[in-house]
Amino acid sequence: MKNTTYLPAVAGLVLCATGASAETPVLQVMTYDSFVSEWGPGPAVEAAFEETCACDLQFVGAGDGASLLARLQLEGPRTEADIVLGLDTNLTAAARETGLFASHGLSVDLDLPIAWDDAEFLPFDWGYFAFVGNVGDAAPASLRALADSDAQIVIQDPRSSTPGLGLLMWVTAAYGDEAEALWADLADNIVTVTPGWSEAYGMFLDGEADAVLSYTTSPAYHLIAEEDDSKVAWGFDEGHYMQVEVAGKVAGTDQPELADQFLAFMVSEAFQGVIPTTNWMYPSVTPADGLPDGFETLLTPAKALLFSPEDAAAKRDAALDEWRAALSQ
Amino acid sequence: MARSTFPITPRWPGTVAAVLVLILTIGTLGAVAYRAEWGSGLSAADWAAIRFTVSQALVSAVISVVLAIPVARALARRQFPGRQMLITLLGAPFLLPVIVAVLGLLAVFGREGVLNRLLEGLGLSPISIFGFHGVVLAHVFFNLPLAIRLILQGWLSIPAERFRLVATLDASVARLLEWPMLRAVVPSAFLVIFLICLTSFAVALTLGGGPRATTVELAIYQALRFDFDLGRAALLACIQFAICVIAAVLAWRVAAVDAMGAGLDRVVQRWDLSRPWLDFAMILAGALFLLVPLGMVVLRGLPGLTQMPETIWYAALRSVFVAGGSAVLCVTMAVALALRGGVFVAVIGVLPLAASGLVVGTGAFLIVFSFIRPSDVALVVTMLVNATLALPFALRAIAPAVERVAADYGRLGRSLGMAGWGWIRLIVLPRIRRPLGFAAGLAAALSMGDLGVITLFAGQAEETLPLAMYRLMGAYRMEAAAGAALVLLAMSLLLFWICDRGGRVDADL
Numbered sequence: 001m002k003n004t005t006y007l008p009a010v011a012g013l014v015l016c017a018t019g020a021s022a023e024t025p026v027l028q029v030m031t032y033d034s035f036v037s038e039w040g041p042g043p044a045v046e047a048a049f050e051e052t053c054a055c056d057l058q059f060v061g062a063g064d065g066a067s068l069l070a071r072l073q074l075e076g077p078r079t080e081a082d083i084v085l086g087l088d089t090n091l092t093a094a095a096r097e098t099g100l101f102a103s104h105g106l107s108v109d110l111d112l113p114i115a116w117d118d119a120e121f122l123p124f125d126w127g128y129f130a131f132v133g134n135v136g137d138a139a140p141a142s143l144r145a146l147a148d149s150d151a152q153i154v155i156q157d158p159r160s161s162t163p164g165l166g167l168l169m170w171v172t173a174a175y176g177d178e179a180e181a182l183w184a185d186l187a188d189n190i191v192t193v194t195p196g197w198s199e200a201y202g203m204f205l206d207g208e209a210d211a212v213l214s215y216t217t218s219p220a221y222h223l224i225a226e227e228d229d230s231k232v233a234w235g236f237d238e239g240h241y242m243q244v245e246v247a248g249k250v251a252g253t254d255q256p257e258l259a260d261q262f263l264a265f266m267v268s269e270a271f272q273g274v275i276p277t278t279n280w281m282y283p284s285v286t287p288a289d290g291l292p293d294g295f296e297t298l299l300t301p302a303k304a305l306l307f308s309p310e311d312a313a314a315k316r317d318a319a320l321d322e323w324r325a326a327l328s329q
Numbered sequence: 330m331a332r333s334t335f336p337i338t339p340r341w342p343g344t345v346a347a348v349l350v351l352i353l354t355i356g357t358l359g360a361v362a363y364r365a366e367w368g369s370g371l372s373a374a375d376w377a378a379i380r381f382t383v384s385q386a387l388v389s390a391v392i393s394v395v396l397a398i399p400v401a402r403a404l405a406r407r408q409f410p411g412r413q414m415l416i417t418l419l420g421a422p423f424l425l426p427v428i429v430a431v432l433g434l435l436a437v438f439g440r441e442g443v444l445n446r447l448l449e450g451l452g453l454s455p456i457s458i459f460g461f462h463g464v465v466l467a468h469v470f471f472n473l474p475l476a477i478r479l480i481l482q483g484w485l486s487i488p489a490e491r492f493r494l495v496a497t498l499d500a501s502v503a504r505l506l507e508w509p510m511l512r513a514v515v516p517s518a519f520l521v522i523f524l525i526c527l528t529s530f531a532v533a534l535t536l537g538g539g540p541r542a543t544t545v546e547l548a549i550y551q552a553l554r555f556d557f558d559l560g561r562a563a564l565l566a567c568i569q570f571a572i573c574v575i576a577a578v579l580a581w582r583v584a585a586v587d588a589m590g591a592g593l594d595r596v597v598q599r600w601d602l603s604r605p606w607l608d609f610a611m612i613l614a615g616a617l618f619l620l621v622p623l624g625m626v627v628l629r630g631l632p633g634l635t636q637m638p639e640t641i642w643y644a645a646l647r648s649v650f651v652a653g654g655s656a657v658l659c660v661t662m663a664v665a666l667a668l669r670g671g672v673f674v675a676v677i678g679v680l681p682l683a684a685s686g687l688v689v690g691t692g693a694f695l696i697v698f699s700f701i702r703p704s705d706v707a708l709v710v711t712m713l714v715n716a717t718l719a720l721p722f723a724l725r726a727i728a729p730a731v732e733r734v735a736a737d738y739g740r741l742g743r744s745l746g747m748a749g750w751g752w753i754r755l756i757v758l759p760r761i762r763r764p765l766g767f768a769a770g771l772a773a774a775l776s777m778g779d780l781g782v783i784t785l786f787a788g789q790a791e792e793t794l795p796l797a798m799y800r801l802m803g804a805y806r807m808e809a810a811a812g813a814a815l816v817l818l819a820m821s822l823l824l825f826w827i828c829d830r831g832g833r834v835d836a837d838l
Contacts, residue, residue, distance in 0.1 A: 033796075034803035038638050060704065061800075062785075063554075070554040071785070074364075074694060080702065094557070152440075157534060159551040191440075192459045192538045195531050195547075198802035199428060205807050206432065207441035221805045280805070324374060327539040 025055045027258045029247075030081035032068055033061040034279075041271075041278040048270040055258055064196060065162040065245075069095055076100075077252055082259045085124065085247035085266075089306065090165050092121050092246060093313035102251040105260070108267045111286045112244065113304040121246035124266050125281035128240035128301050129166045130233035132204070132218045133211035142237040143174060147185035154191050154200040154209040158320060161196045162243070167213050169312055170241030172319045173305040179319065183326030190327065216240065216299045221280045223294045232299075239303030245281065338749060343669020346662035350677050353717045354684040357692025358566050364695055365560035375565065378543040383572060385461065385533065385544075386526035389468035394519050396469065397476030398511065400615040403608035404477070405484035406599060415612070416481070417826050419619050423474045424774035424821040426795045427531045428802075429626055429814040434458070434467055434536075436625035443621065463536035468529065472522040474619060479521070479725065482764070483514035486729075492599055502599075512583075520580035521721065524573055524682035545569050549685050559691075566688040573683030581675070623818070630815025633808040637801075641813055644797035645820060651712050651793060652773040652824055658716035659772035660765060663723035667731035668753070678724040681717050689714060690785045697786075707786035711793070715776035722775075723768035730761040766832015770825035777821045794820070 036042040036059040046057045060081065062071040069091050072084055077100065087095050095101060103119040110116050112126055131146070131153060133139060140146040146153070156164030175182045191209045194200040204212035211234065222228040247266060249259045265271055272283035276292050283291075307315065404416060422430055437443045438458040445455040458466065487506050495505050530546035537543075545565055552562035666674050693710055697703050703710075734757050742752055758765070780795040792800070794817050801810035 033800050037800040037804050038640060039804040039806060064803075066554050070557055073557045074691065075698060078698070157540070157547075159547070159555045160534075187539070190539060191457075192535060193540065195534050195550075196803075198799065199431070199531075199535055201805070202428075202432060202802060202807050202810075203435065203439075206435060206439065208435055208439050218805075225805070321374075324540045324543075328377070328541045 025255055025258060026058055027053070027055050027083070027255050027262055028058050028060060028081050029083040029085050029262070030060045030062055030068065030072065030079075031084070032064050032086040034064075035059070035086055036061045039278060041274050044274040044278065045271055048274075049262065049265050052265070053258060053261055055255075057262075065091060066160070066165070072100060073098060079250060079252070081250050082253040082255050083247055083249060083262055087121070087246055087248070088162055088166075089242075089244050089246070089309050090162070090169060090312045090316070091309075092118070092248075093309040095248065096120060096309070100251055101248040102253075102256075104249055104263050106263060106267070108285065110267070110284050111282075112284060113242070114244075114306055116244075118246070118309075121248045122263055122267065123244045123246050123284040124271070125275045125279055125284055126242055126244040127215040127217050127281040128242055128299075128304065129163060129170055129213065130216040130218075130235075130240055130299065130301075131211040132214045132231055132233050135230050135232045137210055139232070139234045141235070143171065143182060143186075144238075146189060146234075146236075147182055149189065151189055151210045152191045153189050153211045153213065154203050155193055155213045156197055156200050157193045157195055158323060161194075163197050163200075163213055163215075164193070165316075166241055166243050168319050168323055169307055169315070170305060171323075172315055173241055173307060174238035180322040180326050183323055184329065187327050187329060193327070215243070215281065216301065217276075217280050217282065217295075220276070220292075220294050220298055223297065224277060224292060229297075235299045235301060237302075239305045240301035242304050242306040243281075244284075244306065338668045338753060340669045342665035343667075343673065346665045347669075347673045347677055349662070349713075350681060350717050350720060353689060353693065353714060354680050357689045357696065358563060358570075358684070360692040360695045361559050361566070361688055362563035365558075365563055367560040371561070371564065371568075374543070375545075375548050375561075378545050378548045379568060379572075381542060382527060382529075382533075382544045382546075385464050385468070385542075386523050386529075389465050389472065389526045390519050390523035392465060393469050393472040393476045393522050394480075394515055396615070397473055397480050397518070398515070399611045400473075401477045401480035401484060402507070403611040404481055407605065407608050407612070409609075415616060416478075417822070417829060418623070419616065420474045420478060420771075420825060421623055421818065421822055422470050422619055423472065424771075424778055424825060425471075425626075425818060426778040426780055426798070426814075428535075428799070429778075429817065430471060430622070431467060431532060431535050432629070432811075432814075433622035433626040434470060436629060437622045438463075438466065443625070459536055459538035461537070461542070463538070464529075464533045464542055467532045467536050468522075468526045470619065470622065471532070472525060473615070475525075475722075476518050476522060477615065478767075479518040480511070480514055482726065482767075483510045486510075486733075516580040516583040517725065520576055520679065521682060521725065523576055524679060527569065527572060527576075527683065528685060530686075546685055546687065549687050553687055553691055562685075562688060562691070566685045569685055570683050573679060577675075577679050626811075626818055627815055629811040630818075631812075633810065633812025634815065635812075636806070636809040637812045637816070638809070640792070641794070641797055641816065644792045644794045645816060647708065647792065648777050648794040648817075649820065649824070651708055651715065652777040654708075654712040655715040655719065655776040656769045656773035656824075656828065658712060659719045659723050660727075660769045662716065662720055663727045663768060664731070664753075664757075664761075664765075666720075666724060667728040668757070670728075670732065670735075674724060674728050678721050678728070680721075682721050684718075686718070689718075694785050703786045704791060707783065707791040710786055711779070711783045712776070715779050716772060718779075719768075719772035719775045722771050726764035726768045726771075727761060730764045731757060734760045763832045766828050766830070769832070770828030773828055774821040774825040777824060778817060 034040050042059050049057050062068045065086050065088055068086050101120045104122045140149050155167055158164040158168040171179050171182055200212050216233040219231040219233055222231045253259050267285050269287055272285045273287045275283040448455055491506055495502050528546050529544055533542045533544045534547055549562050549565045552558045694703055738756055742756055783793050783796055798810050798813035
């Protein structure tokens with residue numbers, strides 16, 4: 001009986017032991033899952049960086065953006081990660097509070113619709129949240145119009161998904177004290193609230209709703225990867241809340257130079273050039289030959305909304321209570 | 330319990346298994362609590378979540394069991410070509426990853442689903458699946474197969490001689506045989522399903538239609554990932570255990586002791602069967618409800634098969650390896666525990682069900698992280714956790730069989746001087762082959778579809794099939810993901826079928 005339990009355990013250890021050699025320095029980047037997937041930016045970024053760094057770049061996937069921070073908090077100062085990549089501004093205040101991050105020391109000309117002066121976190125891409133629907137359907141022109149319409153939407157839960165949290169901040173930024181009333185009016189438009197982006201987007205594509213909370217860049221995926229121009233992002237008068245995705249250097253890293261080198265590489269052409277068609281977001285530094293064909297068709301919101309990380313953190317709990325109260329009626 | 334008069338096998342393997350399960354359930358909770366900074370208690374929202382969780386679990390479990398009884402009865406009484414295949418297929422929903430099953434259900438009951446198309450064709454107004462009833466529908470879809478299997482086993486365990494006796498007496502099968510059997514089997518089936526629904530997370534949220542449908546498990550998720558409030562997560566996990574204890578005690582008090590006795594394993598012959606159409610209507614209804622959504626998973630997946638990346642097959646191979654490992658581990662632990670017997674079996678039989686998958690994963694991560702890099706042991710930990718989570722089902726199938734062997738053949742074995750390995754090999758294993766195969770198949774298939782622990786532990790090189798499928802979805806590759814889901818469904822079923830089949834070679838039923 002002992003042998004039967006022991007064998008698979010040994011086999012498992014052998015099977016999953018990673019084959020990193022001892023001489024090459026290893027840079028460990030903790031990031032969200034879809035970044036490291038075969039279609040994400042991960043493989044191209046790894047190849048390009050390893051050409052210049054004489055190192056082994058290893059990605060550790062940790063769920064989505066929110067799980068990423070939780071994972072880092074679980075590991076604490078003993079973490080082996082040198083870089084954490086994929087937090088957004090709704091999470092950076094909490095990330096800063098852990099004291100696990102060092103300043104990046106870079107000053108870069110970023111192509112963001114807003115000013116950026118964060119000492120610890122450096123953006124690698126950004127986008128606008130938007131409802132994505134089908135071309136030809138009636139498209140409401142504002143959050144208010146959506147709430148007053150009978151359009152059916154799928155959204156994500158702010159407690160388990162970064163886009164869901166983004167929508168919470170969007171409504172708060174646009175409506176302030178009136179946010180709860182808007183949520184109450186939106187309640188009958190919401191088909192359901194999913195745990196993550198994937199479920200919601202899948203349900204929208206299967207026809208369960210007229211629109212889904214996603215990004216203004218989502219139609220670009222269908223256009224470029226599938227040559228399908230049937231998806232469109234709805235432009236809203238109140239402005240669109242932004243998601244700025246950032247990376248930071250872990251203070252306790254054993255590879256500080258490599259980590260600095262990676263952050264500098266992150267805002268260079270080789271990294272930024274793969275972002276639009278792998279992460280389907282806007283690069284934080286536009287590549288020399290511009291964005292890929294198809295991106296010019298995308299919605300450009302007239303107004304960009306974004307709370308500072310500190311504001312976002314301060315408003316979060318109250319906004320969540322309003323959301324829960326309004327949708328639980 | 331026949332155990333006290335029957336110390337034929339050593340007790341230590343069972344003790345080892347029990348300790349392992351305790352570490353993975355209570356121990357992981359302790360690890361989370363140990364790291365917690367205590368402060369906030371439970372909010373009003375948490376209490377609302379507890380109320381919702383208990384009520385949906387109660388309703389789901391009642392409906393699952395009530396519907397399962399006539400279907401199991403019909404399957405037990407009727408023989409028809411393809412019956413075995415149907416029983417295997419009916420088990421499929423239970424083995425599916427949640428998201429796959431939910432998308433399959435939506436393809437039938439959703440806005441653009443088969444049912445609404447049908448209603449539209451008939452000029453009727455469409456129905457919406459979202460809300461409390463949607464959560465219950467999905468939970469019944471998941472757990473009806475399990476209820477059918479558990480109750481069917483009860484029916485099949487009534488010895489042929491009893492039916493003969495009842496027929497000779499011209500008495501009522503329902504009153505003398507079936508009712509006492511159900512009294513013994515149903516409470517425990519109810520308990521298992523109640524506990525499964527108690528720890529539900531994604532189903533409830535996706536189909537529940539909003540924050541009304543917040544379960545305790547989601548509140549734990551929020552505490553762990555969103556607030557990083559380990560104290561609250563631990564507190565909620567404790568509450569989940571407390572509800573489990575209450576439910577278990579109630580179920581055990583209701584359950585009657587099985588007193589069917591031994592038979593000679595003859596083929597059951599029935600003399601009391603009338604109205605076959607009613608049985609076949611039951612079987613047909615159950616099959617439609619369970620198989621149509623599965624058919625939609627297959628249909629959706631076919632176009633995606635050609636679009637899947639090659640890496641899917643490596644992920645699939647890794648999943649099979651993990652599934653095989655956890656099946657062996659699970660069955661070994663279950664037999665060890667069953668042979669040891671005693672109150673341990675009853676406790677371990679429900680404890681993992683009440684454990685929060687998130688807390689187990691997080692606690693295991695904290696424990697492992699103090700020694701080694703978690704990704705180095707990702708597959709081993711996944712195997713171990715999956716084996717533990719499947720243990721209640723394995724025990725439920727294996728323990729009564731072992732107990733029965735001990736009760737029926739113990740005296741004979743002792744008079745022949747059999748003990749230890751010889752007793753296990755010659756008497757116990759051959760006689761529990763059927764539940765053994767069933768349990769191994771279940772453990773393998775459950776592990777195959779699991780997407781719990783692996784997400785916390787896996788690096789790039791440890792991707793399993795469900796994780797790969799999920800990552801495909803995250804990268805907009807919905808078609809390829811549907812293809813991967815089909816592969817997952819097929820492989821889970823195949824694994825289950827191989828093990829289950831292996832257990833019934835040469836058997837009549």
